[in-house]
Amino acid sequence: MVDPYRPQRRQTRTIHVGDVPLGGDHPVVVQSMTNTDTRDAETTIAQIAALADAGAALVRCAVPDMKASEALRSIREASPVPIIADIHFDHKLALAALEAGVQGLRINPGNIGNEAKVDAVVSAAKAADAAIRIGVNSGSVEKELLAKFGGPTPEAMVESALKHVAMLEKRGFYETKISLKSSSVTHTVAAYRILAERVDYPLHIGVTEAGTLLSGSVKSAVGLGVLLYEGVGDTLRVSLTHDPVAEVGVAWQILRSLGLGERGPEIISCPTCGRTEIDLIPLAEEVEARLRTVDEVFTVAVMGCVVNGPGEAKEADIGIAGGRNKGIIFKKGEVVRTVRGRENLLPAFMEELDAFLAHRRGES
Incomplete structure (x- = not known):
């Protein structure tokens, strides 16, 4: 049955970053960015693998100099997902990144020099079948637009993006996606709303410089949640001052909450109360950590009351509930195992979970 309250996606043209389609009827794509030194290929490759395991379908790498661009070849060859090179100002770095085989660029053509330099980058991107993201941040709006609009307003950001897009269209390039990011949630939402009325390119959404894990997650969930509910957004990044793997997890939680x-x-877990007789918070965090690399979709409950827990979470596929000196493991509200001792509860639950997954996978 189709959920009539599920957000209806805005229709855009479809582009590709490597083998990942963006826009059209394709699912919203989660991406992130490495925070390693790109020149350290081994460390960067390891982080890309971790991001891919967490669910990132695209990963962006900073390219501050030629040594970083040279490292991209081995990074791209080892990466399980397409790589986007983040370029600022120097068109030679863009050319070198494309030569290394990256599948996308994040670059604003108006910032890389004269017409000949823009021609060279666009021609190279066409030859490589690479996509280009026009990425406008509130802090990068051109001085003349700041003067015209009285600051980095949503309207100024949109006009800046359209100016860069026009430079690509003039050269017959349309494998483009656009982002408009501000640290202000309301400015970000307003800018994307305006842009969505002006173009049919896929949009990469995000709240830039959102903050630490808690504050950044909240700001991102509010801003991106509003846009996604309105059907705006084809790919997203949650920007956090934290391990980028956490960004991917937050992004997926945002999509899950909207049915996208x-x-x-x-994982569902109770907020704890005076009846809780077990240290539930670390237990829930341990279960979440153990399940971080599991791809299958199902529901796990972590409850703090052996009396009410199974009933309150009876729709969960598998669950755990702790009480004084014992715990229970249940499936669809039915108790399947009782465990004595707090120290035995998590190991026993993982045994049952492994058996549950093996059964779902047809391995038992």
């Missing part, structure tokens, strides 16, 4: 994408188990 599922990956891995959904």
